[in-house]
Amino acid sequence: MELLKKLSQTPGISGREERIRALIKEELEKLADTVSVDAMGNVIALKKGKSGRQKVMISGHMDEIGFIVSHIEEKGFLRLSPVGGLDPRNLVAQRVVVHGREDLRGILMPASKPVHIMTPEEAKAPLKVSDFYVDLGLSQEETEKLVRIGDPVTLDRDFIEFGANASGKAMDDRAGVWVMLEALRQIKDHEADIYAVASVQEEVGLRGATTGAYGIHPDIGVALDVTLAVDGPGSSKQFQVSALGEGPAIKIMDSASISNYKLVDFMRTIAEENHVKYQMEILPRGGTDAGAIERVHTGCPVVTLSVPTRYVHSNVETINKEDLKNAALLLAKFLENVHKGDFTL
Ligand SMILES: [Zn+2]
Incomplete structure (x- = not known):
């Protein structure tokens, strides 16, 4: 898990992926x-x-959700613009790193009163990302020397392993990137040329995979991403999408793509032949690089292989380590056999 830890902790919001890219x-x-x-x-x-x-x-996105600095206030407090789909409820009392002329740690809080002095109406008002600011502990003058408008800001959270699981920021989609790297490490004989893409700007609309696929012009596309595991207290099995520990999820449909049904069947068969535990996935809202790959040139059959993940788009995104290893194994076996498949409709 050392590599996953490094992938998780390296910063790279959409459009500023230079460090994770390296x-x-x-x-x-x-x-x-x-x-x-x-x-x-x-x-x-x-x-x-x-x-x-x-x-x-095969494509796993390297970018993560975060912010850019949009304004420096008096006293040096920073205001932010969101990059990607952030949930304000997950941002209260968090730490961030502002990637200015140097990396600066800061505290993220909404601009409001402590609960002790709030009116009942104030306590009930929903939070917006624009309510938040960063406290760097620096004066305005010091801040302006080190931070510029447009500097990226990432969530600050250590990667941990606990029980059967691992948790950290940006498991969406560094877990997918890990699966891609590990499958390439495991793969033996294969007939097909494999183009492994670590894509950019997925979180703002599948932008990197669009140009990546345009340049490659693939015959088959496989996106590697996380999917929701809504399998904890307060959830119902009907709406859980996926569950931790039940194996990687083979996607049937999300709101950006409908997987080629022959590819879905092929992936299932490969899993069964190799005794890899798997689950099927239908995600009502959300998309992956597959939604971009399938639409370039005159179209391309696609499927997504997902790593079930709890608490997606928070800084404690949590995966099951066996699911992750099984995703890599299934992908490697798929790539060794994909030339035998016929995915024409
Ligand atoms: Zn993702």
Whole structure:
């Protein structure tokens, strides 16, 4: 889990992926024949197959949700614009890192009174991301020397392993990137050319995967991402989407793509033949890189392999370690056999 820890803790909001990109590029260089970075910042690694008759694009996004500094107030407090889908309820009393001229730790709080002196109406009002500010403990003058408008801000949270699980920030989608790297490490003979893409700007609308897929023009696309596991107290099985410990989830549909049903069946068969525990997934709202890959050129059959994750889009995103390993195993077996499939409709 050392690599997952490094992936989780390295910063990289959408559009400012340079630090996480450097780490992932270094890892891919150990595993692929060629590695390049396109103009959007996607890392594209090619692992050549024996026949190279198909091009398979596998894609996990490297960007994470966060903020950019939008305003510096008197006394040096920072105001923020959100990057990606942040839930204000998860942001109260958190720590952040402001990536200015140096990394600065700060406290994230909504601009409101302590609960002791709130009226009942004030206590009930819903929070908005724009209510929040960052306290860097610096004067306005010191802040202005170190921080500029547009600097990225990430959530600050240590990665931990506890019981069967692991938790940290940005498991969405560093868990998917881990699955991609681990599958490339495990894979043996394969006929298809594998294009492994660590994509950028997924959290703001699948933007990196769009240009990545356009350049690669794949025959088959597999997105690697997290999905919701709403399997704790207060949830119902009907709406849980997925559950931790039940294996990686093979996606049937979300709000950005409907998986090619033959690819879904093929992935299931591969899981069953290799005795890999899996579950099926339908996500009512949300999307993955598959939604971009399937729409470039004249279209491409796609499927998503998901890592079930609790508390998605908080800084305690939690995965099950066996699910993660099984996702990598299933992906490796899929890639070794994908040339045998026929996914024409
Ligand atoms: Zn994601």
